[in-house]
Structures are given as structure tokens and as C-alpha cells.
Amino acid sequence: MKVQLSRGDILKSIINAGVVGGGGAGFPTHIKYKGHAEIIIVNGAECEPLLRVDQQFMSLKTEEIIEGLKMAMSVTGATKGIIALKGKYKDAIKAFETILPREPSISMHIMGNYYPAGDEQTLVYEVTGKVVPEGGIPLAVGVIVSNVVTVYNVFRACNGKPVILRPLTVTGEVEKPLTLNVPVGTLIKDVLAFAGGVKIENPVIIRGGPMMGSITTDMDQPVTKTDSGLIVLPSTHYLVKNRRLDMKRILKHSMMCEQCSYCTMLCPRYMLGHNLQPHMIMRIVGYGLENASLEDLCQAFLCCQCGLCSLFSCPVDLQPREVYGGILKELKEKGISNPHKRKDLVPRPFMKLHRISAYGLVTRLEVSEYDVKAPWNDMEFTPSRVVIPLLQHIGCPSIPVVKTGDTVKRGQLIGVIPEGSNGASIHASISGRVVEVSSSVVIER
Incomplete structure (x- = not known):
């Protein structure tokens, strides 16, 4: 069903439906779409190995995704929509090719099978040639990136259907x-x-x-x-054992770094010209963090946590990503903000040559x-039972509007955004009786 809504109506529909980023971060979509952009990129890269959601969704829900993209363009003022997906997603490409000739403002960008093709800043450069500033977001260069599932949910929201x-x-x-x-x-x-x-x-x-x-x-x-x-x-x-390493052991082993610099040479942020060099932070940690300068430690703000340095690049299985994550946590606890704001970034000339094939990544990850x-x-x-957290997004937990013993219907509003706060609405995903209200709403049929 195609609907014609004003900008205000679209934003209101997105808020009411509880749409958040479907790519993993969970940023409330109505906040992202309050910005004005030139281009909306639909992120269909699905670069994580083994996942098969977006590639199938694009071939099965093609029209809905295009309509959702058009609504996103309408609400943000964007004049161009680009669906970015890998060349190996042949069914999805074929499905879009049957519809896009009727949509002059929307096109496809076909990508290679590399990781992390779906990283927002990598994607923006790949599709537009623009480099997002250090510490910035795609909107800084006139771009908004939304996941496939997000724009599909925008379409549903504008047809009165909440995210359940x-x-x-x-x-x-x-x-x-x-x-x-x-x-x-x-x-x-x-x-x-x-x-x-x-x-x-x-x-x-x-x-x-x-x-x-x-x-x-x-x-x-x-x-x-x-x-x-x-x-x-x-x-x-291997992946489980890697995730279970404690920080004390990670820091102790950092002194084993050979300074081969593979982690830096393959880092997607370094490739874009950012002042991020994982091999240097490992050397600093090896000498002792007490000797590190604040400037060096603040490199942690630039890390996108893609994991290439820890899970692919290092020949001795060290964990630069986890080191950066630990440093970042401490910096934030001390109230230190990101000092890196450079805009004059120049991507490294060997960037495309250093991209990691998804096939090779699958082998390396065992x-x-x-x-x-x-x-x-x-x-x-x-x-028969669902446990619906009131915090599934970036921002504040939703406030429950139901109580224990209430009967609810599928799609009914059960949590609202706190006044004056960032958040997302929450809805009942099944019909039944509310048996518990705490940090989650528990419903049983």
C-alpha cells in the first residue's frame, strides 16, 4: 500500500511505530531523520559472515523497501536514494532492476564482497567518494545511512504498523x-x-x-x-575463546606485539585517512599506559570496533580492538570527549588493495x-511467552503504560518515550496477559 504523508506525519508515524536502526546500534530513526540530507543510502551490504537477513529481505520485500526509502527521502529532503548491496546478491539485484527504471531518483550501487563493506563511513566513501570527518557522522557530508530493515520498518510505520x-x-x-x-x-x-x-x-x-x-x-x-x-x-x-579473554590478560599479552603493523594497514578507519594506528597503541600498552599521552589514548574514539585487527590481522592473536574498547570506556568515565575533528582527510592510495575478502574472513574465523x-x-x-525489554535502543528506557494483569493485543503500545528524552516506543508482539512489568514487559498467551 502506497501512502502520501507530510514530513510531520512521516516523523510522527516513525515515532509511534518505535522504529530504530536495524543494523545493530538501535539509534531512534525519528531522530536521525530530523536531519536534512542530500543522499539516503540504504545499507544492504550485510558484510558480517553467515548472516542472510538483508540479502533475502531485499529480494522478498523489494517494493516495500523502495517505498520506505522514498519516505525517508521525503522526510529528510534528500534528492537521491542509493541502495548499496554486494554483487553476489543476484536475486536482490534482479528484483530491484525490475522496479528502479520507474524511480529516476533511486539507483543501485554494486559493491565487492569485502569486510567491512557495511561500515557507515566506509560505505559513504565507497558510494559517494565523500569522507566523513573524524568523530563525525555521515550527515556531516550530506548523507544519511539506513539499514534495509530500517527502511522496511519506515514503510510499515507509515502504514500504521509498529515494530513488533x-x-x-x-x-x-x-x-x-x-x-x-x-x-x-x-x-x-x-x-x-x-x-x-x-x-x-x-x-x-x-x-x-x-x-x-x-x-x-x-x-x-x-x-x-x-x-x-x-x-x-x-x-x-576460536571465536568463543577470543570473546572470553579478560582485559588483564589482554593487556599483559600486548607486550608480545611484533609491530608488524598489519592491524594498521588493514584498519578501515586508517584507510580513510584517520589518525588511528592500532599497532602503535599496542606498543604504548606494552610500555605501560601510565606513560601514554592523552592524544595517543584518544585514538580510541576513532575505532569503529569492526574487529579486523583482533580477529583477522594479528599473526599472534592480540586484541587491539578490546584494548581500544577498554581505553574508551575509561576516557568516557573521566568525562573526556573526542578531540579528533579533522576534516581534511585523504584516503590511503592502497585502500582498495587492502580490503579483506569475506571468503578469506570466513576461513580465518574458522x-x-x-x-x-x-x-x-x-x-x-x-x-507462548515474550519478554520485551523497555530498553532496546540508544537513549532512555521506555516508560511502561501497562500493568500486571492487563490484557493486551498484538501491536498495542506498552511503552512510551520519556518526555524530553531520546528513546523509542515499545509494542506488544503477541496478544495475551501481562504477567510482569519491570525492566521488561512479560506477556503470556
């Missing part, structure tokens, strides 16, 4: 790898059961992709609006056996 479903890929050590829509708040154990169950004992779950996702063993955790995948791995897997199809499953999945 999350498409995600379930793969790894499960009987039937698949991609499906699940109600927000569905417990991980119920999703895994729908995929035929887990094939191993003592499984560990990566929420998201293998490069940037977090690990958990708690099967009672709920799926949120920002989850893109559940990857089941053995507890002995996940080749899990790099399989996870076909879209249209079967409706309705769990």
Missing part, C-alpha cells in the same frame, strides 16, 4: 539453519527450537555477526529489535562449515 517483528538468521550448530521473522521478545531457546534444536552440548550463542556480535549462554534472553542473527557455536570455538544457506521461512512463529 525482528528478522534474523539462525545458524551454526542447529538442525535447520534458517532466516525468519520472530516476535520481539521471543526467548532465544524458543527460536532455536523452531530451527530444529541445538546439535551440541554446552552451546554458546553469538548474538549478531561473528565479527561484532556478543556472546551468551543464557537461552532465556529475549530477541530485541536490533538482533540480526543467532549463531550457535561450541564452547571451544566458520567455513557454518557458511551455508539459511533460507527464508515464511511460517508464522508465535511463542
Whole structure:
């Protein structure tokens, strides 16, 4: 269904529907779309290995994504929309090619199969040739980047449908790898059961992709609006052991750095001209952080946490990303803000030559056996119980507007944005009775 709405109506619809960034960060979309841009880029790179959501969504929900993009362009004043996706997503490309001739302001940008093609700043440079300033966001160069799922949810929002479903890929050590829509708040154990169950004992779950996702063993955790995948791995897997390293050990091992500089030469931010050199921070840590200058430590603000330095580049398996993450946490706790604001960035001339093939990344991460199809499953999945967190986004937790004992319907508003704060609306993803209201709203059928 196509609708014609004013800018104010579109923003109001996005707020009411609780749309947040579907790429993982969960930034409230209505705040991002208050900016005025020249170009909207739909991020369809899906560069994390093993995930199959966006590439299938683009071929199955093509018209809805295009309509959502047009609404995003309308509300931000953008005159150009660009759908960026990898050349290997042939079904999606074919689907867009049948519609885009009727949309003169929208085009496709076909990308190579490299990581991290979906990083916002890498994507902006790849598509437009513009370099986002240090410490800046794409809007600084007139661009807004939105994930495929986000623009699809914008379309649904403008048709009166709130965000109550999350498409995600379930793969790894499960009987039937698949991609499906699940109600927000569905417990991980119920999703895994729908995929035929887990094939191993003592499984560990990566929420998201293998490069940037977090690990958990708690099967009672709920799926949120920002989850893109559940990857089941053995507890002995390389990725699991890497995630479980404690900071004390990471810092101690930093003195083993060989200063080969592979981490720097392959760093996507360094490639864009940023003053970020992971091999230098490892040397500084090796000598002792007490001897480091504030300028050196503040490099941490520039790190995009893509994980290439820790999981791919280092020949002795050191963790520059985690070091930067630890430093950044301390800097923020001390109230220190990012001093890096350079705008005169010049990408390194060897940037394209140093891109990491996604195929090579799969091998390095030891996940080749899990790099399989996870076909879209249209079967409706309705769990008997959901646990819907009131904080699934960047900003403040939503305020519950229901109480224990209330009967709610699927799609009903159950959490509102605190007045004067950044946040997102929350809705019931199944019909049933509210059995608990705390930091989450628990609903049972």
C-alpha cells in the first residue's frame, strides 16, 4: 500500500511505530531523520559472515523497501536514494532492476564482497567518494545511512504498523539453519527450537555477526529489535575463546606485539585517512599506559570496533580492538570527549588493495562449515511467552503504560518515550496477559 504523508506525519508515524536502526546500534530513526540530507543510502551490504537477513529481505520485500526509502527521502529532503548491496546478491539485484527504471531518483550501487563493506563511513566513501570527518557522522557530508530493515520498518510505520517483528538468521550448530521473522521478545531457546534444536552440548550463542556480535549462554534472553542473527557455536570455538579473554590478560599479552603493523594497514578507519594506528597503541600498552599521552589514548574514539585487527590481522592473536574498547570506556568515565575533528582527510592510495575478502574472513574465523544457506521461512512463529525489554535502543528506557494483569493485543503500545528524552516506543508482539512489568514487559498467551 502506497501512502502520501507530510514530513510531520512521516516523523510522527516513525515515532509511534518505535522504529530504530536495524543494523545493530538501535539509534531512534525519528531522530536521525530530523536531519536534512542530500543522499539516503540504504545499507544492504550485510558484510558480517553467515548472516542472510538483508540479502533475502531485499529480494522478498523489494517494493516495500523502495517505498520506505522514498519516505525517508521525503522526510529528510534528500534528492537521491542509493541502495548499496554486494554483487553476489543476484536475486536482490534482479528484483530491484525490475522496479528502479520507474524511480529516476533511486539507483543501485554494486559493491565487492569485502569486510567491512557495511561500515557507515566506509560505505559513504565507497558510494559517494565523500569522507566523513573524524568523530563525525555521515550527515556531516550530506548523507544519511539506513539499514534495509530500517527502511522496511519506515514503510510499515507509515502504514500504521509498529515494530513488533525482528528478522534474523539462525545458524551454526542447529538442525535447520534458517532466516525468519520472530516476535520481539521471543526467548532465544524458543527460536532455536523452531530451527530444529541445538546439535551440541554446552552451546554458546553469538548474538549478531561473528565479527561484532556478543556472546551468551543464557537461552532465556529475549530477541530485541536490533538482533540480526543467532549463531550457535561450541564452547571451544576460536571465536568463543577470543570473546572470553579478560582485559588483564589482554593487556599483559600486548607486550608480545611484533609491530608488524598489519592491524594498521588493514584498519578501515586508517584507510580513510584517520589518525588511528592500532599497532602503535599496542606498543604504548606494552610500555605501560601510565606513560601514554592523552592524544595517543584518544585514538580510541576513532575505532569503529569492526574487529579486523583482533580477529583477522594479528599473526599472534592480540586484541587491539578490546584494548581500544577498554581505553574508551575509561576516557568516557573521566568525562573526556573526542578531540579528533579533522576534516581534511585523504584516503590511503592502497585502500582498495587492502580490503579483506569475506571468503578469506570466513576461513580465518574458522566458520567455513557454518557458511551455508539459511533460507527464508515464511511460517508464522508465535511463542507462548515474550519478554520485551523497555530498553532496546540508544537513549532512555521506555516508560511502561501497562500493568500486571492487563490484557493486551498484538501491536498495542506498552511503552512510551520519556518526555524530553531520546528513546523509542515499545509494542506488544503477541496478544495475551501481562504477567510482569519491570525492566521488561512479560506477556503470556
